[in-house]
Each structure stands twice: as structure tokens, then as C-alpha cells.
Amino acid sequence: MHIDDLRPAPGAFKAKKRVGRGHGSGSGKTSGRGQKGQGARSGGSVRPGFEGGQNPIYLRMPYKRGFTNIFRTQYEILNVGRIAELGLEGTITPEALEERGVIDASKKLLKILGNGEVDAPLHIRAHKFSASAKEKIEAAGGTAEVIE
Numbered sequence: 592m593h594i595d596d597l598r599p600a601p602g603a604f605k606a607k608k609r610v611g612r613g614h615g616s617g618s619g620k621t622s623g624r625g626q627k628g629q630g631a632r633s634g635g636s637v638r639p640g641f642e643g644g645q646n647p648i649y650l651r652m653p654y655k656r657g658f659t660n661i662f663r664t665q666y667e668i669l670n671v672g673r674i675a676e677l678g679l680e681g682t683i684t685p686e687a688l689e690e691r692g693v694i695d696a697s698k699k700l701l702k703i704l705g706n707g708e709v710d711a712p713l714h715i716r717a718h719k720f721s722a723s724a725k726e727k728i729e730a731a732g733g734t735a736e737v738i739e
Contacts, residue, residue, distance in 0.1 A: 610622035610623055664700060665699050666699060666701065666718070666719065667685075667694045667695060667699040667702070668701075668703075668704055669703055669717075670703075670704045670705070670706040671703060671704070671706070671709050671713075671724050671727050671728060672706055672708055672709075673693070673707060674703070674709075674713060675707060675708065675710065676707075677691065679691070679713075681714070682714045682716060683714065683715045683716065685701045685717065685738075700718035701719070702718060702719040702720070702721070703715060703717045703719070703721065703728075703735070704721045705721050705722075705723030705724035705725075705727055708727075709728060709731040709733070712731050712732035713728055713731065713733035713734075714734050715736065716737075716738050717735070717736075717737070717738060718737065718738050719737070720737065
């Protein structure tokens, strides 16, 4: 094998488009730029998203603007009233709630909110509690333990 035997793999290189080489080439005369206009001029082109002066889509849709924090902590939320309805015994944990099908995923953190009434003393372990939820649980003689 010699150095002149070496060839690139088939399809590894694409031939450069040679424009302005006669009308038989398919891209002669105007060189694929069409007739007159901004796109036909040297250095002439429109910015990305330009719609010919019409209000562009990124300005027409204000709800699509802004910032989405990809590191946001997502919580599975549950009200104390819903927990009281279930009539669970012992310590109520995210795993126990997931087994009962009350919450979707134990991967998410659990936050307890204070909507509803609590009669029995509940012992709840969750990642976060609202102030009203903690108050209601403790007023009923239960405990609200925060999971670290």
C-alpha cells in the first residue's frame, strides 16, 4: 500500500457547489439567487425570524417568552383534608402514599398543604409543609416531620 492508494470513505466529502458556470450547470447566470431583491445582492439577507416586516411569531406569542428554570424543584402536592379522608394508620410517608396511588412518583418531593380539616392525630413525614398545614396537624395532636 502506498500513500497514493489512500482514499476517503465514499460519501465522506461533498463537492463544493460551483455557481455561475453557465446555464447548463443548473446554477448559472443568477447563481441560484433568483432575480432582483435583497437576497440577490451581495451581503444581503434577512435576519433569522424575519417575516418580511410582519410582526414575527416570537413577538406575536407573548406567552412563549421568558425563562424556564430547568433546575426548578418540583413538588407533588397534597392537602391535609385528602390525607384525613384516606384514613391511613401509623406514620404517613411518601412511599406509603405512592403505594395507595394517592401520589404519582416518589422521585418528586412531597409538599403538604393546609386545605381541608383534620380530626385524628396524623404523623406525617414529607419534604415540605405549608404553615397552615403544620398548624392543623399539630392542633389535632399529630406531628409534621420534615424529610431532609
